[in-house]
Amino acid sequence: MSIIRTENLCFSYKSGDDENQIITEVLKNINLDIKKGEFVSILGHNGSGKSTLAKHFNAILLPSSGKVYIDGIDTSDESRLFDIRKRAGMVFQNPDNQIVASIVEEDVAFALENMGVPYEEMRKRVDDALKSVGMYEYRFHSPNQLSGGQKQRVAIAGIIAMRPECIILDEPTAMLDPHGRREVMKTIKNLNKEYGITIVLITHYMNEAVESDRVIVIDRGEIILDDIPENVFSQAEKMKNIGLDIPQTSELIYLLGKEGIKLDSHIITEEKCVEALYELLKG
Amino acid sequence: MLKDITLGQYFPVDSIIHRLDPRYKIVMIMIYMIMIFSGDSVICLAIGFVYTALAVALTKISLKVYFKSIKPVFPFLLFTALLNILFIRDGDIYFHWKFIKITSEGVNTSIFMMVRIILLLAGTSVLTYSTSPIVLTDAVERLLSPLKKIKFPVHELAMMMSIALRFIPVLIEETNKIISAQKARGAELDSGNIIAKAKSLIPILVPLLISSFRRAEELATAMECRCYNGGEGRTRLRQMKSGKADYIALSVTVFFLILTMTVNIKLK
Amino acid sequence: MSALKTENLTYIYSQGTPFEKTAIDNINLEIEKGELVGIIGHTGSGKSTLIQHFNGLLKPTSGKIFVNGQDIWENKENIRQVRFKVGLVFQYPEYQLFEETVYKDIAFGVKNMGLDEKAIKERVHDTAKMLEIPEKLLKRSPFELSGGQKRRVAIAGVMAMNPEILILDEPTAGLDPHGRDRILDIIKNYHKITGSTVMIVSHSMEDIAKYAKKILVINKSELFCYDTVENVFRRSAEIEKMGLDVPQITRVFNKLKQLGIPLNDEIYTVEYAKNTVLKLLEERRI
Numbered sequence: 035m036s037i038i039r040t041e042n043l044c045f046s047y048k049s050g051d052d053e054n055q056i057i058t059e060v061l062k063n064i065n066l067d068i069k070k071g072e073f074v075s076i077l078g079h080n081g082s083g084k085s086t087l088a089k090h091f092n093a094i095l096l097p098s099s100g101k102v103y104i105d106g107i108d109t110s111d112e113s114r115l116f117d118i119r120k121r122a123g124m125v126f127q128n129p130d131n132q133i134v135a136s137i138v139e140e141d142v143a144f145a146l147e148n149m150g151v152p153y154e155e156m157r158k159r160v161d162d163a164l165k166s167v168g169m170y171e172y173r174f175h176s177p178n179q180l181s182g183g184q185k186q187r188v189a190i191a192g193i194i195a196m197r198p199e200c201i202i203l204d205e206p207t208a209m210l211d212p213h214g215r216r217e218v219m220k221t222i223k224n225l226n227k228e229y230g231i232t233i234v235l236i237t238h239y240m241n242e243a244v245e246s247d248r249v250i251v252i253d254r255g256e257i258i259l260d261d262i263p264e265n266v267f268s269q270a271e272k273m274k275n276i277g278l279d280i281p282q283t284s285e286l287i288y289l290l291g292k293e294g295i296k297l298d299s300h301i302i303t304e305e306k307c308v309e310a311l312y313e314l315l316k317g
Numbered sequence: 318m319l320k321d322i323t324l325g326q327y328f329p330v331d332s333i334i335h336r337l338d339p340r341y342k343i344v345m346i347m348i349y350m351i352m353i354f355s356g357d358s359v360i361c362l363a364i365g366f367v368y369t370a371l372a373v374a375l376t377k378i379s380l381k382v383y384f385k386s387i388k389p390v391f392p393f394l395l396f397t398a399l400l401n402i403l404f405i406r407d408g409d410i411y412f413h414w415k416f417i418k419i420t421s422e423g424v425n426t427s428i429f430m431m432v433r434i435i436l437l438l439a440g441t442s443v444l445t446y447s448t449s450p451i452v453l454t455d456a457v458e459r460l461l462s463p464l465k466k467i468k469f470p471v472h473e474l475a476m477m478m479s480i481a482l483r484f485i486p487v488l489i490e491e492t493n494k495i496i497s498a499q500k501a502r503g504a505e506l507d508s509g510n511i512i513a514k515a516k517s518l519i520p521i522l523v524p525l526l527i528s529s530f531r532r533a534e535e536l537a538t539a540m541e542c543r544c545y546n547g548g549e550g551r552t553r554l555r556q557m558k559s560g561k562a563d564y565i566a567l568s569v570t571v572f573f574l575i576l577t578m579t580v581n582i583k584l585k
Numbered sequence: 586m587s588a589l590k591t592e593n594l595t596y597i598y599s600q601g602t603p604f605e606k607t608a609i610d611n612i613n614l615e616i617e618k619g620e621l622v623g624i625i626g627h628t629g630s631g632k633s634t635l636i637q638h639f640n641g642l643l644k645p646t647s648g649k650i651f652v653n654g655q656d657i658w659e660n661k662e663n664i665r666q667v668r669f670k671v672g673l674v675f676q677y678p679e680y681q682l683f684e685e686t687v688y689k690d691i692a693f694g695v696k697n698m699g700l701d702e703k704a705i706k707e708r709v710h711d712t713a714k715m716l717e718i719p720e721k722l723l724k725r726s727p728f729e730l731s732g733g734q735k736r737r738v739a740i741a742g743v744m745a746m747n748p749e750i751l752i753l754d755e756p757t758a759g760l761d762p763h764g765r766d767r768i769l770d771i772i773k774n775y776h777k778i779t780g781s782t783v784m785i786v787s788h789s790m791e792d793i794a795k796y797a798k799k800i801l802v803i804n805k806s807e808l809f810c811y812d813t814v815e816n817v818f819r820r821s822a823e824i825e826k827m828g829l830d831v832p833q834i835t836r837v838f839n840k841l842k843q844l845g846i847p848l849n850d851e852i853y854t855v856e857y858a859k860n861t862v863l864k865l866l867e868e869r870r871i
Contacts, residue, residue, distance in 0.1 A: 079761040080732060092542055116544050124542045131532045132539035136451045136483045143554035145543035150550045160554060178486045181628070192543060208759045211628045212788050212830055238761040241833075277763030282791065282834040282855050289859045295866070304833060308840045315846050315865055491680075497642050498681040501673040502742060503665060503697030520693070523683035527728065 037200045037232050038068040038091055038122070042100035045086055045255075060086045062255045063100070070199060073226045073233045075243035077266075078252040079277045087252065088204045088236045092124040105199055120149070123193030125203040129185035129210075130177070133192075138180075139164065139173040142191045149196070163195040166229065167221050183214025187221050194225065200232035201225070207242065219245060240267065240279045244302055251278070268299040283307035326386070326442070327449040332377040334447045337566055338559040339456035342444055345570045349440050353433050356577045358584050362432050368573045369436050372443045386442045387435055394431050401427035454478045455555060465548075472548025480536070488529065495524050586654055588618040588750055588782040589639060589671075594648035596634055608634040610806040611648070621776050622784040623797030623814075625829060631806040632786055636752050639784075640671035653749070669698050672748030676755045678739030679732070687713075687730070687738050688723040694746045712745040715778070716771055733764040737771070744775060750782040751775070757792065769796055791832045794818070794853040802829075818851040834858050 045061040060083045068074055078084040089095040090102050093109040102109040105121045123145075126132050135141035142163050146156045164170040167187040177185055186206055193201055203222065207215040219242060225231045235246060243249045249266040251259035253276045259266050267273065267280045270288035274280070280288070283304060287297045297310050329335075334342075353365050373383060401423055408422030445453075458475035465471050496506065499520045506517050594612040599605050609631040616622060626632040637643045638650055641657050641664040650657050657667045672694075675681070684690035691709045700708070713723060716737045722730065727738055740756065756772065757765040769785075773796055776783045784801075787793050793800060793814070800817040802809040804827050810817060817824070821831040821839060831853075838852040838861075847865075852858045 079763050094538060094542065116546075119542055119544055124539075126535065126539055128532075128535060130487055131535035134480065134483065134536065134540060134543075136479065140554055144540075144545070147551050147553055148544040148546060150552050152552060153554070153556060156552065156554055177483070196543070213628065213828060240762075277761065279762040282832060282858075283837060285855045286834065286837075286858050286862075289855065290862060293859070293863060295862070304837055304840075307837050308844070311837070311841055311862070312844050312846065315841065315862065316844075494675065495681055497637065498673075498675045498678065500642060501640060501668055501675070502681075502694035503668055503746070504693075505665070505697070520681075520683050524681050528680055 035070045036067045036103075037070045037072075037105055038066065038234065039103045040064050040066045040090070040097075040100065041103075043087075043090065043097045043102055044099045045083075045090065045095065046098050060255050061090075061097075064255075064257060066250070066257065066260075068200075068232065068234060070232055071226075071230050072248060073223070073235070073246045074248045074250060075235045075237055075246040075263075076250045076252060077237060077240065077243045077278060079238055082252050082276075083255040084236050084238075084252050085204055086255075088124070088202050088234070091122055091200075091202050091234065093118050094124070116149070120196050121198055122200045122202055123196055123198040125186070125189050125193055125201060125206050127205045127208050129182050129189060132189050133177045133185060136176055137173075138169065138175050138177065138188050141177065141188060142173075142195050144192060145196045159195045159197065163191040166194055166225065167191045181214060182210045183217035186210065186214065186218050190218075190221060190225070194229075194231075198231065200234065202234045202236070204236045205238070206235070207237070207239065215239075215242075238278070240273075240281060244281060251276070264300040264302055267302045270299075326445045328376075328378050328382065328446045329449075330377050332375060332447065333562060334372065334376045334443060336562065337447075338557055338563045339448050339452050340460050340557060341559060341563040341567055342448060343453075343456055343460060345567060346440060346444050348570050348574050350437065352574045352577045353436050353440070356581050357429065358580065360580050360584070361577050362429065362436075364573060364577050364580065365436050366432075368570075369439050369443075373439060376443055376447050378446050382446070383439055383442055387438050390434070390438065394434060398427035398431050401430060450482050451479055452555070454482065455553075456557065459557060472551075476548075484532070487532075488525070491528060492521065492525055495521050586618065587615045587651075588620070588653065589616040590614065590651040590654075591638070592649040592651070594635075594638060594650060595646050596631075596638065596643060597646045600646060607806055609638075609803075612808045614801070614808060614811060616782060616784075616811075618782055619780050620782050621773070621796065621798045622782075622801055622811075623793035623799070624784055624786040624801045624803065625788070625790070625793060626803035626809075627828060630803045632803045633754065635803060636673060636754060636784070636786065639750070639752060640673045641667045642673070669694075669746050670748055671750045671752065672743040672746055674740050674743045674751070674753040674756060676758055678743075678756075679727075679735035681742075682727040682735060682739055685726060686724055687718065687727050690727050690738060691723075691741045691745050694742050698746060708745045708747070709741075712741045715775060716741045716744065717767075733760060733767070736760065736764070736768065740768070740771075747779070748781065750784070752784045752786070754786045755788065756785060757787070757789070765792070772796075788830075790830050790835075790853075794832050794835075802827075814853060815851045818853045821851075 043061055043064040046057050046059040048055055048057050050056040064087065076084050076087065086095065090097060090109065091104065093115055096110050104118045107114050107118055109118055133141050134144050139160055143156055143160045146159060161170065164173055167190050169184065169187050169191055172180065172184065177188065180188065207218050210218065222233050222235065223245060226233045235242060237243060244263050244267065246263065249261065249263050250257055251266060267284045270280050270284060281302050284302050287299055287301055290297060291299065297314065301307050301310055356362060356365060402419055403417065405423035405426050406418055406420055408420040410418060410420050412419040454475050458471055461471045504517060504520055591612050591614045595610055596608045597605060598608050612635065624632055634643065638645055644658060652667060652670055657664065682690050684693060688709055691712060692705050695705045695708050718737055718741060722734065727735060730738065744751065753772065756768050760768065769792060772783060772785065785797065797814060799812065800814055801811045802817065802824065818831060818835055821835055824831055834855055835853050838848060838858060842848050848861065850861065852861055
């Protein structure tokens with residue numbers, strides 16, 4: 035079953051005055067199918083169109099042409115806006131600017147309050163959501179007492195409480211330190227594995243994309259690669275050309291390859307790299 | 318530190334007063350104000366004092382804290398008292414020298430005034446020390462909800478208030494950061510005349526405003542993504558339940574009001 | 586002579602209140618002129634507090650700071666001059682832009698130094714060039730620029746003051762790989778051209794390993810070490826224990842070492858790793 039499906043999705047906007055109208059094409063003919071339970075990374079540099087794409091998955095933006103379906107619902111159907119947002123929740127970059135309430139548990143309840151969920155049910159869902167991101171002990175804290183990573187986990191809990199099929203995270207770690215980044219990555223991986231929630235992670239950090247099941251590389255509004263991480267990061271030349279990083283392990287194997295030492299180019303993890311180098315160097 | 322504003326003056330201790338339903342507390346403070354300002358005899362004030370002392374004692378917050386809230390207004394209090402003494406010229410004359418004339422009425426009024434204001438401050442402190450600003454906002458929204466019928470934007474105002482409370486500390490932190498950054502570029506913030514001072518605020522206010530707009534926009538999007546659609550049909554995680562303690566507290570308050578009123582009428 | 590020296594530098598927040606906290610504890614440090622230093626440490630380790638002492642934004646609770654051998658707090662009146670000597674670029678510096686034009690914003694700091702119009706103009710244009718800010722952008726509003734451009738304009742505002750010591754707090758935060766490399770290259774170039782002392786605070790060990798000559802590690806309010814990159818990564822086990830990352834490539838080669846591959850050097854860049862592997866294979870052939 036697909037949870038997110040796009041058909042020839044194009045997005046452009048007009049700027050300038052009437053005489054000199056400039057049309058900027060941000061997304062060009064995107065066809066995408068994300069299945070339930072997948073953990074997908076959308077990788078691209080700033081201005082590649084990846085965030086614009088993400089905003090289409092939550093009906094914040096509507097396509098200029100083409101269609102986007104969330105769980106089979108056409109996002110241009112305004113009457114079903116909340117059905118879409120309940121199924122595909124969105125987490126943003128700045129942890130501060132998405133927390134509404136001054137107490138953690140009340141923020142997690144915010145969406146449920148809006149949806150008119152009755153108290154007993156709400157109480158249970160809020161507690162479950164907080165437990166699933168490991169923030170239950172902090173339920174009475176003020177967001178101001180939390181670290182960036184913790185705030186981001188609260189924001190994720192606020193989405194989880196809606197019991198969505200899918201969470202879209204738009205560069206959730208860009209403003210965090212390494213510790214916070216690890217926290218958030220661990221949380222979303224756990225949500226994917228334990229709860230079967232579909233994850234769409236928008237990022238420009240390759241080391242995050244490495245951890246997903248599938249990497250979609252987007253450049254200048256077009257999908258240029260869509261494959262498992264091993265097959266994406268083995269294309270060192272291509273990735274570097276569009277200004278993206280590859281893991282140091284992949285880079286080393288690529289550089290050695292250029293020197294005539296051929297190792298399996300699909301190696302991206304540390305363990306595999308150590309194994310391969312050990313075989314090569316043990317003599 | 319500026320950071321303390323967030324908590325308002327809330328003192329998170331566990332006391333009977335802290336546990337009271339905030340809606341009742343607001344109603345009680347209203348009754349309390351009527352009580353303090355309607356009684357105009359010493360006995361009335363004594364009744365008011367007993368009530369206040371009882372409430373203060375029940376909050377389990379040190380008296381020092383209460384004195385601290387009264388201290389800053391003290392000079393102002395003395396000044397008004399002085400004006401009252403000097404300008405009220407009815408009643409028996411205690412002292413007369415040139416244009417200075419101190420009368421019994423003047424002394425009475427100024428003492429009453431002072432005691433009333435001190436009681437009022439102590440009483441409101443009981444409310445703000447025992448109730449966080451967020452809960453207070455919420456309680457006001459619920460108390461005013463009948464006004465929604467006449468299209469008064471009760472929910473919107475409360476939402477604005479609670480978002481403001483949420484972001485005050487964030488913006489304070491941001492302001493401090495911007496001040497440091499501009500100082501690092503050699504900005505002088507506290508020198509020169511008023512115009513120079515006002516001008517030196519521009520490098521701080523402009524970035525602050527721009528970032529506030531950005532935050533507001535992002536927050537609005539995030540709220541919409543979480544199905545926010547105004548106050549219509551909302552349910553609440555925070556339950557406000559009134560119980561025995563609230564009924565007793567309200568009864569006691571009403572009793573004190575009636576007592577004050579009776580004494581007042583009897584003495585007239 | 587050292588560019589910067591601290592003596593028993595200690596700073597305690599909210600001293601005398603229940604919130605009292607020692608942010609930096611007895612730091613003794615000497616940084617040579619013209620050094621390119623990477624500063625690493627946890628969030629909350631005290632590194633931000635430390636760098637705000639270097640230009641006199643914070644006054645030490647006890648201890649001293651010397652810039653060019655001069656105690657910066659000897660004469661309080663002169664503290665503003667210290668801020669021109671030690672330039673500090675904060676995290677997300679684009680959030681401090683406020684002028685109508687890019688030119689004016691870059692000129693703000695220089696103007697505060699009291700330079701004349703001509704000198705200001707020269708400095709702004711020179712700095713803009715160094716930071717790859719095209720001339721035509723100088724007349725535009727800083728708020729119309731892209732994220733990467735804004736960041737460069739904000740950094741230019743501090744660089745234009747020609748500080749003897751330049752400190753940047755996470756200059757690449759939030760940028761994509763391309764933007765990150767560009768900023769780091771510009772900083773390296775600035776260091777080369779001006780010969781000034783540069784310090785970069787970063788969470789990315791890969792970047793520090795690639796660009797810095799020396800590393801300063803702050804842990805739990807204390808100076809853990811200040812040494813060459815190689816010597817610091819020799820202690821990678823301790824660094825990882827602090828919860829800090831070491832470059833992935835260092836981890837790989839540390840494991841190889843444990844497996845008995847004869848490696849002497851500390852490996853912290855991919856280029857170096859490649860050469861080491863090639864050298865080992867070469868030796869084997871002989």
